[in-house]
Amino acid sequence: MKPLPTCNTIIGHPDHQTMASVQLLSATHQLIIHSHFYFYGTAASEVLAKQIATDIEQHWNEPNATIQYKGKIYEVVFDVKGFYDPQLQPETVWYNTDPKLFFFRIEEYSPLDISFVDGIGSNTGFFKLSNLLQTSTTAAHEYGHMIGLHHPQQLDIRGQKTPGIMYPRGTLCDPHFQYDPSATPGQKGGTLDPKHRKVLTEDIQQLKLHKLNFDDGDFAVLGDFTSIYHAHYLSTE
């Protein structure tokens, strides 16, 4: 992969005050996390773009989380939109300064054979089509990385309840969460089937939303810019 120009800072940008991803609404006691996804690549489509946005929104709104901020309780609401943009230009990605915009390529072939984001807390990456079609938790998991979450350190959750959204493939779990409940843990079929992952209240707490700095317009930025446009990788086979 050829290194591309990156934009990691928005400090001092004149438009910064008007653009944001997290909005504090005092009147309705809501903290809204706005994310707009733009999808490109040969496997992207209008239908898929809407589906991914819906998947992410439903998973992240499932726990109905609340946070306390300056003595008040706020309802955490994820507002996710998906757009198909086949004509997306690399420059649009490189020079984007709007923190609510995310740019993802979707292809049947992935250079790493998996879906990935360009770093923790980033706004760009690559989705492998089969991962998206396999389970609605794929996009929701990758979104967790985009807004700053890592994989948990302890990847053996046998004896614990519902697996959180940030557990990766390969995690050891109780039989009913495995691909094959009768498989020996760690052997083929004996690891976490990602469809059982759920966004839990603990995942929302990990975002540390109460630590965000809201400016005068009640906006704050969650995550960071990576601004990498992914070229079309061709399979060598």
Ligand SMILES: [Zn+2]
């Ligand atoms: Zn991951």
